Each structure stands twice: as C-alpha cells, then as structure tokens.
Amino acid sequence: MEALVSKAKWRQLTIIATLIAITVAVYAPGLGGGFFFDDYPNIVDNPQVQPHELSIGSLAAAALSSPSSELKRPLASLTFALDYFMNGGLNAASMKATNIALHAINGLLVYLLFAALFRLDRNETYTEKTGTFIAAAAALAWLLLPINLTAVLYVVQRMESLANLFVLIGLLGYVRTRERMQRGESGLLRAMAWIVVPALLGTMAKETSILLPLYGLCVEAFVFRFQWRQDLPGKDRRLVWFYALSLGLPFLLGMAWIGPGLLDARTWGTRDFTLQTRLLSEARVVINYIGWILVPTPDHLSFYHDDFTQSTGWLSPPSTLFCTVGLIVIVSMLWWIRKKAPLICLGGFWFFACHTLTGTVLPLELIYEHRNYFASIGIVLAVTEVLQIAFAWLSRNGYSGLRTVPLAIGVALTGWAAALSAQTAQAWGTPLSLAEELAARGPTSPRAQYELGRAYIIASHYKPDSPYVAKAGEALERAAALPGSSILPEQALVFLYGRMDLPVRQSWWTSMRDKLSRRPVTVQDDSSLLALASCIEDDLCHFDADELNDTFRTALGKPGASARLKAAYGAFAAQILHDYPLALEMADNAVASAPNEPAYRIHYARLLIARGNVDEAKRQLNALDKMNIGGRLDRDISSLRSQLETRAPTAQPMRDD
Numbered sequence: 001m002e003a004l005v006s007k008a009k010w011r012q013l014t015i016i017a018t019l020i021a022i023t024v025a026v027y028a029p030g031l032g033g034g035f036f037f038d039d040y041p042n043i044v045d046n047p048q049v050q051p052h053e054l055s056i057g058s059l060a061a062a063a064l065s066s067p068s069s070e071l072k073r074p075l076a077s078l079t080f081a082l083d084y085f086m087n088g089g090l091n092a093a094s095m096k097a098t099n100i101a102l103h104a105i106n107g108l109l110v111y112l113l114f115a116a117l118f119r120l121d122r123n124e125t126y127t128e129k130t131g132t133f134i135a136a137a138a139a140l141a142w143l144l145l146p147i148n149l150t151a152v153l154y155v156v157q158r159m160e161s162l163a164n165l166f167v168l169i170g171l172l173g174y175v176r177t178r179e180r181m182q183r184g185e186s187g188l189l190r191a192m193a194w195i196v197v198p199a200l201l202g203t204m205a206k207e208t209s210i211l212l213p214l215y216g217l218c219v220e221a222f223v224f225r226f227q228w229r230q231d232l233p234g235k236d237r238r239l240v241w242f243y244a245l246s247l248g249l250p251f252l253l254g255m256a257w258i259g260p261g262l263l264d265a266r267t268w269g270t271r272d273f274t275l276q277t278r279l280l281s282e283a284r285v286v287i288n289y290i291g292w293i294l295v296p297t298p299d300h301l302s303f304y305h306d307d308f309t310q311s312t313g314w315l316s317p318p319s320t321l322f323c324t325v326g327l328i329v330i331v332s333m334l335w336w337i338r339k340k341a342p343l344i345c346l347g348g349f350w351f352f353a354c355h356t357l358t359g360t361v362l363p364l365e366l367i368y369e370h371r372n373y374f375a376s377i378g379i380v381l382a383v384t385e386v387l388q389i390a391f392a393w394l395s396r397n398g399y400s401g402l403r404t405v406p407l408a409i410g411v412a413l414t415g416w417a418a419a420l421s422a423q424t425a426q427a428w429g430t431p432l433s434l435a436e437e438l439a440a441r442g443p444t445s446p447r448a449q450y451e452l453g454r455a456y457i458i459a460s461h462y463k464p465d466s467p468y469v470a471k472a473g474e475a476l477e478r479a480a481a482l483p484g485s486s487i488l489p490e491q492a493l494v495f496l497y498g499r500m501d502l503p504v505r506q507s508w509w510t511s512m513r514d515k516l517s518r519r520p521v522t523v524q525d526d527s528s529l530l531a532l533a534s535c536i537e538d539d540l541c542h543f544d545a546d547e548l549n550d551t552f553r554t555a556l557g558k559p560g561a562s563a564r565l566k567a568a569y570g571a572f573a574a575q576i577l578h579d580y581p582l583a584l585e586m587a588d589n590a591v592a593s594a595p596n597e598p599a600y601r602i603h604y605a606r607l608l609i610a611r612g613n614v615d616e617a618k619r620q621l622n623a624l625d626k627m628n629i630g631g632r633l634d635r636d637i638s639s640l641r642s643q644l645e646t647r648a649p650t651a652q653p654m655r656d657d
Helices: 002-033 039-044 056-063 074-087 092-120 128-143 155-182 188-202 207-224 237-262 275-294 319-336 342-358 375-396 404-427 431-441 446-460 467-481 488-499 506-518 523-537 545-556 563-577 580-593 598-610 614-627 634-646
Strands: none
Touching: 002 092, 002 128, 002 404, 002 431, 039 074, 039 155, 056 074, 074 092, 074 155, 092 128, 092 155, 092 342, 092 375, 128 375, 128 404, 155 188, 155 207, 188 207, 188 237, 207 237, 207 342, 275 319, 275 342, 275 375, 319 342, 342 375, 375 404, 404 431, 431 446, 446 467, 446 488, 467 488, 488 506, 488 523, 506 545, 523 545, 523 563, 545 563, 563 580, 563 598, 580 598, 598 614, 598 634, 614 634
C-alpha cells in the first residue's frame, strides 16, 4: 500500500513539474518586451502603484488607483504595487514573471479540477490512473492555448488571471465537497462557502469572478444534478434555493445599478456601436472565439480587432444570422446530450456562461482575447471528453486500429497551440518585434498600424537622421487613412515632428478635428490630446498651441465630454494659454463630472489657492478629507493645506494620475 501511495505521489509530482516546466519554457521568451497598451494608465503612468514604502496609506492609495473600473480592482493593483516595491522600480520582466507563475498555478488548479470531474464521470471511459493523465494532458493544452497568451504576457491582464485563480479555487473546493456529500458526509454550508467567498474575493481583482455561482450551477445541474447523495433520488431543495439566491440577487442588484444607463444614449456616446449592434455583433464574436480556441491562426489572434465589421442587421453581414442560428443549435445539442455526456455539456455551458458578462449588454469593447481565459477551460474540457468518448467507442466496437486517431487529434491540437504560443511569445520579447508582428497580423487594423508607428518613433530616439523616422511616418500615415481610425496616428505625427523641431503639417490638425467632429470622443482621443498638452507644457514639443487649443475645443464641443478631457484642457489653459478663468471653469467642470475622483479635486484646489479663492479651496479640501480612505491622500492634503496657509501661487498642471 505504501508503495502504491508513494508511486501515486511521484506521479503527481512529475505531472506538476512537467506542467510548470513547459509553461515557463513557452512563455519565458516574452519576458523582455516591456509594457504595453493599457499597462500605461494602470501601472506606468500611475504613481499610486509605485510606492517607496509599504504603509497603510501607500497601500490604500495603490488599491484604489485603477482607472479600469469603478470598483477599482484593489487586489490586482496591490500586486502591481508589491511588484514595484520588491523590484525597486518599474520592471516589466519581473511583473511578467509573476504573471507566468500565476498562470502556471491556474494550470495546476485546472488539472486538479479536471481530475476531480473525470473521477465523477462514472462510466468505463476513465479509471483513476487514466483520468489523472488525461486531466494533465488537458490542463497542458489549456496552459498553452494562444488565446490565453495576453492574460500572461500583457502585464495588466493579471487582473483576469488573478480573478480566475479564485474562481478555480472555488470550483475545485466545491466539486470536492459535493463529492464527499454524495458519499453521505455533511458539508452543505462548506460547499456554499466555496462558491460565495472566492467569488467575492475575486471581484477585488476583476469583476469577472462574480460568475463563479453560474459556473457552480452548471456543475450542479449537469454533474451532481442537485442530489444530496448519489443513492437517494430527488433534488436537494436547499441547493436549488442557494443558486436561486446567489444568482438572482446579484442579477437584480446589477440590473438596478446599470440597467437604466443601458437605455441612455449617453452611455454609448463614447463607443462607435449601440446596444443593438453590440448584441448582433457578439453572436459572430462568440462563434469566432470557439474557432480561435480550437484551431488558432496568427491572423485571427492579432490582439487588435478594431477592424472587425460590426453587425447592423440580421443580414448585415449575412454571417450574423448564420452565427446566431449556430449558437442556438450548439446550445440545443448540448442540452440534448446532458445526461449521456455531462462533461461535454458542462464544458460547453461553462464557455457560454463566461460570456454572459462581457458578451452581452455591457458597453465594453466588442472583442478581447483575454475574455476567454475561463471560457477556454470549458472548450478544452468538452473537446477532451469528445476525444475520450471516441477512443472508448472505437475500442468497444472492434476498431482498435483506429483508436490512435483521437489521440493523434489531441496531440496535434496541443502541438499546434504550443508552437503558435511559442512563436507569439518570441515576438513579445521586444516592443519593436511585437509591434511588427501584430501589424503583420492586422494589416487593416488602425491600432496595429499606429502601434507599429509608435514603436518606430521610440526606436528613432527623435533623431531626424534615424531610418526609423521615415518608417514611423509611413506606418502612421497608413493608420490614419484606415477606416475607423482614431486621432492617435495624427497625434503621434504631430508629437514626433514637434519633438524634432520639424514643421508640423496643417493636414494633421485638420484631420484630427474632422475625426473628432464626426465621431464620438473616446478615451483614446482624450489620451491623445493629453499627451500633446503635456509635451508642450514640458517644453519638449514645439508646435502651434492655437492648433491644439482649437482641437481641444472641437472635442469638448461634443456631448458627454469626459472629466479627464476637461481637466487636461484646464491644465493647458493655465500653463500655456494663461487663461486662469477658463482653467478654473474647466477644473470645476471636471470635478462635477467625476466627483469621486480625488485627482481632479486636488488640481482644482491648487488652482483655487493660486488665484486666492480660499473659501472654495477649503470646500475642496473638506471633500478630499472625506475621500481620504486609509490615509491615501495624506501627502496631497498636507501639501494643499501648506499652500493654503501661505496662499502660495504654485498651481501645477494635473497629470494623468
């Protein structure tokens, strides 16, 4: 017996070591690629996650600093702050290493979860030993899926992988507890706790973990079927009520919170799609996700999907109707086989359950690959079960010679995924190679071409004789001309030429204002104007400030201008235009638009003190005192009080903190 136990332990250790080693080997080439895209507002340009000491105030400031969500995702931000502190500064490689370790841990949890599910699948398909090896192979396939690469090498998407760490812990604990309950042991409250507690903890990393009760319901419905014990018929009504409450109450509260806004046109004002076009488009997006998980190709996994053609009707394009019908057929087939093949059904419903949050009514971007981090687990589970059932059927029916076919398919799919992930990770190794790779994968993507131009700008070091200057100009002009392009390419051209003291073309300013006047003003547009304003304020760029002023006014003339844009224009008005009444007006408007964001009040208070408006400055300080959770604003409040006492005219432009 001891020998068997020892052998089983060695088998487990070997599997764990193999999964970790292969995962590290595939992703390690991408460690050197630096920060990328949304890493900047969340980490690089966010001084709150760059603490120089670990105190309650600094940790509270870090936890509440994320611009990505109203809920701030404090747990994820704290891990960024700890990474920064432990490494003595911003180090993308070390942060990516943390992400790889987190992904490997998630892979081990997937392995344990799959092994537990296969153990519960009571047919001739699995023995204890074969179930263990099949679970390990399936977990390895998931670890290497190219669609999950951005959740690993894209630093900020630690939010996604960290949230799903709690989801996987919760599911594993729930499955094991329910397994013991079916053998007659108690554990109802413990099973409920495995669903509720990790879901709540996970939301502090990202809101997607709130779907854990829905994933648990799928397990209960298709695997345990609400039975208290395996040998007792009928459903345990306590479990039925638990899921009704754990899903029903959050749904009602969530709809009460966001429901009215979904029907408000202003909610969609910063998007180039409506609620209707989003729902129509997501049918095609979800079908695409299935294909990208099963048989990924470089052209499809291009990170940027802004060249996706939106659906404006059932036949515009025709694939909208076909994909919608396809989804209905897939769900119907899964329901039909739920008793004969519960794990196929479970995997399929996990995939669809994962997209109920990001693939329905929320005004999010239409496509992001990292949204499949958990959804892909469902697809891998379903495919693994299909291949194993095919293997068993061939064995039973005298087709022993063909039994290797399902195995070959599994190996081929995993091998292809590993090769593509390794190739992509290699491209992530430097910012320039990544930009060139993604631009090649997305030739009609304005973002991909813009990022290529931006990478060339960085490589040029702003030297007019650098060969990268011409390459940057070509890529940015190409990006600016693509349908749906934002003002980012023109902004980058103005920035580049302004930094090199070269003449800035009037056509770039005209193009920017034309785009801003015709389309909703987006977060990207805000960032573009803020970057230009900061460059001229810091005396790094030299171009006509009146042109930037006119461009700001064009953006602010659109309905729903953001607090961030108003604050940026206020700083520009103070520092460059020296129009202090306008600066105060815009700072006041920024505070009114985002009253819970302290950065805007801090900037407004500085301007008020500089202009001698003591009473209003005191009101802003009182408001900041109420927002000073955990002492996170102590330094700013202390500085403002010192200025107020001396009424020192030291107004500083607000940065994008």
